[in-house]
Amino acid sequence: MSILDLFKRRTSAPVARERLQLLLAYERRSRGQPDLVSILREEIMAVIAKHVQIDQDYLQVSMDRGATMSTLEIDIQIPNKSAMPLAMAG
Amino acid sequence: MGKVVVVTSGKGGVGKTTSTAALGAAVARTGKKVALVDFDVGLRNLDLIMGAERRVVFDLVNVIQGTAKLSQALIRDKRLETLYLLPASQTRDKDALTEEGVAEVIGRLRQVFDYVFCDSPAGIERGAQLAMRFADEAVIVTNPEVSSVRDSDRIIGLLDARTMKAEQGEHIAKHVLVTRYDAARAARGEMLSIDDVLEILSTPLLGIIPESQDVLRASNLGAPVTLSDPTNSAAKAYLEAARRLEGEDLPVVVPFERKGFLDRLLGRRAA
Numbered sequence: 390m391s392i393l394d395l396f397k398r399r400t401s402a403p404v405a406r407e408r409l410q411l412l413l414a415y416e417r418r419s420r421g422q423p424d425l426v427s428i429l430r431e432e433i434m435a436v437i438a439k440h441v442q443i444d445q446d447y448l449q450v451s452m453d454r455g456a457t458m459s460t461l462e463i464d465i466q467i468p469n470k471s472a473m474p475l476a477m478a479g
Numbered sequence: 480m481g482k483v484v485v486v487t488s489g490k491g492g493v494g495k496t497t498s499t500a501a502l503g504a505a506v507a508r509t510g511k512k513v514a515l516v517d518f519d520v521g522l523r524n525l526d527l528i529m530g531a532e533r534r535v536v537f538d539l540v541n542v543i544q545g546t547a548k549l550s551q552a553l554i555r556d557k558r559l560e561t562l563y564l565l566p567a568s569q570t571r572d573k574d575a576l577t578e579e580g581v582a583e584v585i586g587r588l589r590q591v592f593d594y595v596f597c598d599s600p601a602g603i604e605r606g607a608q609l610a611m612r613f614a615d616e617a618v619i620v621t622n623p624e625v626s627s628v629r630d631s632d633r634i635i636g637l638l639d640a641r642t643m644k645a646e647q648g649e650h651i652a653k654h655v656l657v658t659r660y661d662a663a664r665a666a667r668g669e670m671l672s673i674d675d676v677l678e679i680l681s682t683p684l685l686g687i688i689p690e691s692q693d694v695l696r697a698s699n700l701g702a703p704v705t706l707s708d709p710t711n712s713a714a715k716a717y718l719e720a721a722r723r724l725e726g727e728d729l730p731v732v733v734p735f736e737r738k739g740f741l742d743r744l745l746g747r748r749a750a
Binding site for chain 2: 400401402403405406408409410412413416417420
């Protein structure tokens with residue numbers, strides 16, 4: 390590392406360009422299609438509701454996208470029977 | 480039949496209204512008949528930028544609702560007799576515009592004028608979609624900044640999907656107009672370069688308007704920058720962009736800033 394490197398400031402425009410390219414590649418692909426996360430949410434909700442009674446608020450679906458891979462996170466909370474007076478006891 | 484050009488951006492505050500006024504006046508200076516239509520119902524500003532705010536009696540909504548004739552609502556510019564303004568309503572909300580009504584007004588303007596410039600409101604909602612609906616061409620005003628470029632990309636998608644031309648399977652001509660470009664900052668790698676913007680949006684360039692105090696000065700005075708002082712750098716850039724819009728093959732020169740002594744010393748590189 391030369392002494393001059395100390396004075397070099399990392400320029401921000403290349404970072405802006407990369408972030409935009411990644412984001413827009415994703416946004417263009419999903420354009421025109423209905424929102425994937427809300428479709429997943431609805432269908433997962435329907436499947437669970439067939440067997441267990443849960444509230445809409447207990448289901449969290451989120452998508453985190455990366456450059457090469459995206460992760461889908463599904464968080465379902467099923468309250469215990471004691472916490473659900475009207476639940477399917479019996 | 481005149482040509483309908485929508486000036487749009489998605490993001491607010493990037494210079495749609497300023498650019499509509501400057502491009503419209505530049506085209507009108509060549510003797511073409513030009514109408515500028517403000518679609519920003521509820522938040523009109525084109526009248527102010529054009530210096531016609533005290534002459535507004537009727538507006539686009541009056542014409543659509545039949546309470547005024549188109550000829551009564553059109554305001555002729557005091558400086559250029561080929562330039563007209565159709566203001567937006569300040570009191571109504573955006574729902575006062577109907578697609579049929581807009582179609583009718585644009586259709587009649589098209590018969591009388593060589594160019595109809597539609598100044599779109601910000602956003603992607605109804606008002607913005609109606610402004611672009613009957614356009615033959617689009618000028619997408621973009622600042623070299625991430626949120627503006629992202630919104631421009633979104634608007635380009637809408638232009639290809641929601642305009643009448645696109646729905647009929649025709650091609651809508653799109654041009655990017657980069658405004659508030661600061662050559663020195665781009666050279667230092669602090670601002671997206673023209674190449675970055677064009678590569679990301681993959682849409683042809685209409686012009687580059689440098690960041691300039693003259694633009695603010697022109698709006699203070701209520702005159703399009705291409706009329707108030709056609710010799711300054713921003714006005715020149717708009718005049719050239721207008722010639723390209725009319726089909727002239729005029730190369731775009733990217734404003735260049737020589738690196739200062741300090742930049743060289745500190746080794747700041749252009750990206």
